[in-house]
Amino acid sequence: VKAQGLHGYRFFTALMNERAQARRRIETALRQALSRRELSLHYQPKVDAQSGRIAGAEALLRWQVNGHELYKPDQFIPVAEDSGLILPIGAWALRQACKEARLWQRNGQAIPVSVNVSPLQFQHADFYSWLDDVLNESGLDEGLLELELTERMVMSGGDATTGLLRRIRQRGVRLSLDDFGTGYCSLSYLKHFPIDALKIDRVFVHDLTSDRDTATITSAIIAMARSLNKMVIAEGVETREQSAFLRHAGCSQLQGFLFGAPMSAEEFQQLLAATT
Numbered sequence: 001v002k003a004q005g006l007h008g009y010r011f012f013t014a015l016m017n018e019r020a021q022a023r024r025r026i027e028t029a030l031r032q033a034l035s036r037r038e039l040s041l042h043y044q045p046k047v048d049a050q051s052g053r054i055a056g057a058e059a060l061l062r063w064q065v066n067g068h069e070l071y072k073p074d075q076f077i078p079v080a081e082d083s084g085l086i087l088p089i090g091a092w093a094l095r096q097a098c099k100e101a102r103l104w105q106r107n108g109q110a111i112p113v114s115v116n117v118s119p120l121q122f123q124h125a126d127f128y129s130w131l132d133d134v135l136n137e138s139g140l141d142e143g144l145l146e147l148e149l150t151e152r153m154v155m156s157g158g159d160a161t162t163g164l165l166r167r168i169r170q171r172g173v174r175l176s177l178d179d180f181g182t183g184y185c186s187l188s189y190l191k192h193f194p195i196d197a198l199k200i201d202r203v204f205v206h207d208l209t210s211d212r213d214t215a216t217i218t219s220a221i222i223a224m225a226r227s228l229n230k231m232v233i234a235e236g237v238e239t240r241e242q243s244a245f246l247r248h249a250g251c252s253q254l255q256g257f258l259f260g261a262p263m264s265a266e267e268f269q270q271l272l273a274a275t276t
């Protein structure tokens with residue numbers, strides 16, 4: 001082994017150890033986060049592309065201690081998934097989102113809430129009965145709950161998955177395919193899946209106004225989804241140009257910093273009260 005290669009190898013293993021340690025640190029702290037009430041949901045508005053009015057909200061997990069963000073979801077959610085902690089955390093998030101959306105409904109500001117579901121939750125044998133319990137317990141109108149699933153979850157499961165999706169939908173809950181375009185879901189598969197909506201990933205939205213090919217692909221996705229009677233939502237909308245393009249291309253709803261960043265439940269409730 002050459003000196004440089006050996007050095008590179010040592011550097012690499014040191015880096016790996018550091019990463020593994022960081023993950024263990026996060027995991028240890030995360031085990032206590034729920035009982036210490038450090039986790040909360042923030043809400044980001046989804047607006048109607050035509051009227052600009054709030055048409056829904058996505059619930060996004062936050063981990064805060066004394067008002068400071070401890071870790072970002074992209075750091076702690078993968079750890080939660082690997083350790084299985086996503087099961088209690090995801091169950092909590094679903095219950096919490098339904099509770100808060102029920103409050104909006106009570107206040108006469110009924111809008112659907114979207115909750116992200118991780119593969120581990122979705123594959124769990126009890127997922128359906130669990131969802132059913134949460135709905136019954138919260139009293140939320142089932143039409144006001146939407147689950148965001150990823151392509152991989154929907155694609156890989158075969159008949160059992162399709163059956164589960166059907167049951168969930170028959171229960172009245174809406175289903176949305178998240179991060180569309182980044183996985184391997186071909187558009188032609190879409191017609192087989194009992195889903196209501198798809199969310200165009202923000203990598204497409206980001207390049208929309210600078211790259212012609214991205215614009216063409218995005219328009220095609222929207223047109224085909226619409227012809228299959230699926231609703232299309234664009235995420236990560238940051239500029240007026242992106243917004244105008246997506247509206248003209250036929251997106252039904254838009255979500256992104258242009259319309260509002262994720263905010264605390266209190267802030268979101270105030271926003272709702274001020275605009276409806």
Ligand code: C2E
Binds near residue numbers: 059072074077238255
């Ligand atoms: P996601 O489901 O794709 O959520 C959208 C992410 O984009 C959110 O990041 C949101 O804050 C961010 N975002 C919204 N508008 C804009 C914009 O205009 N520009 C840019 N650059 N970003 C924007 P966040 O909150 O950090 O969440 C990251 C990911 O963590 C989520 O991606 C989702 O995969 C996961 N996640 C968050 N909450 C939950 C949860 O309750 N359960 C599960 N299983 N996963 C969650």
Ligand code: CA
Binds near residue numbers: 058116148178
């Ligand atoms: Ca999502």
Ligand code: CA
Binds near residue numbers: 178179199202235
């Ligand atoms: Ca997404």
Ligand code: CA
Binds near residue numbers: 179
């Ligand atoms: Ca994502």
